Amino acid sequence: MATPMRDYILSVASDLFSRQGINATSVDAIVAKADIAKVTLYKYFKSKEQLIIEYLREYDARLWARLTEITAQQKDAVSRLYALVNGMLDWIGDPEFKGFAFINASVEFPQRDDPVHQSSLEFARTFRQMLTESAREAGLKNPDALALQLALVIEGAAITERMQRGTGAVENAKALAKTLIDAAS
């Protein structure tokens, strides 16, 4: 049920969620910013929770689209691994970057059985699997450990970049990832 109205509400909500946090954004704030009636919002989204999950899903979809576009051009597994890691790091280096939505959501909703928490884990899990598969295909040593290390580098870079812009976190992270991949081959 993708109508222009639904997309519009989602885009306003996404903007608020990423800028001021999910819990800090009330439905009233979204309604006021979008300049619509509350009933209209509830016509398209059953609850705030559903709105959050849709927001995460859309964010993941955008990131995946970007990553698949980059990785599709690569021929062998090693360059696919580099493309995955560097793609994520470039996303972090974007001046518009406000932290990964799924990481922020998992921090804001720490309960394991919470539906928001569940869907926030999805991206990280799939991404880790892709890293492991690429590493295994490339014949690198300890693909599981390497995938975990690369994921740590990406998350650490995201934290560092968000706290202190301009410390060259992305360049350092790329060099770090290269060292790790070189050491495993």
Added chain:
Amino acid sequence: MQLWTEEWFARMVDRQVRSAGDRLLAVFIVTEQWIAAPGMREQIGQAVPDTRDLRRYLTATAISAGAANPAGLATQLLMLLQGAIAEELRNPEAHAMRHAAAAARVVVAQACRSGRRTRLMQLSVAAVVAVLTMVPIAWYAHQTEMPPATVAYEPDSTFMRTAVPVPGGVDPRAMSAAFSLQKKVEQGVCPAPHLMALPPNQVTAYMNVVSYRTPENPLADRSNLEAFLNWYELNLGRECYYPPIPRATVILR
């Protein structure tokens, strides 16, 4: 992570090993121990860590280690640490900190290779390799049931919120309590404890902490230090005198 702003953190790390390259790796070991302490995971929570002190320490140590690009190496190690802490909090089963330490070893070795290369450095790297391989072996030997070498990443089903118990070690909170007490005694704010009148074991536990000595029996020290702090709080704590701060206004309601 208040840990990194505490002055004893750097001393703890310095005491573990001699060479600068090893010290960069010891940061990971000390941080891992700190996180593994009972109740620590819950405490760290969402607090945004102050990394300025640690960055300075890492850069200075990287310079003494002869790294090619000290500031860059410090940033890389800091990233590994922060990523590992986030993962440790979410999913302790994955032993992220240990994997981060392994990654750090590769990076430090690479940075120092392109920098100064001495025979001593090679020896110390070999020592770290030995230590880092001994740690998992000792850990597995300690477990009654052997965990698999690589833990599958399934955060929701295998997640445990309970802290991993460490065999021995003094409670970091008790440790910082002892340090702040010692500071107050030195400043004359609090009366010095009558060490002769105390059970000798408690005196040893306290002195071990304030003089940065490795305890011979960490488990006994843990309970003795707590007993000492409780005794002090009960008997001498009320004698602490806080001199008035100049130009401070006290509002009584």
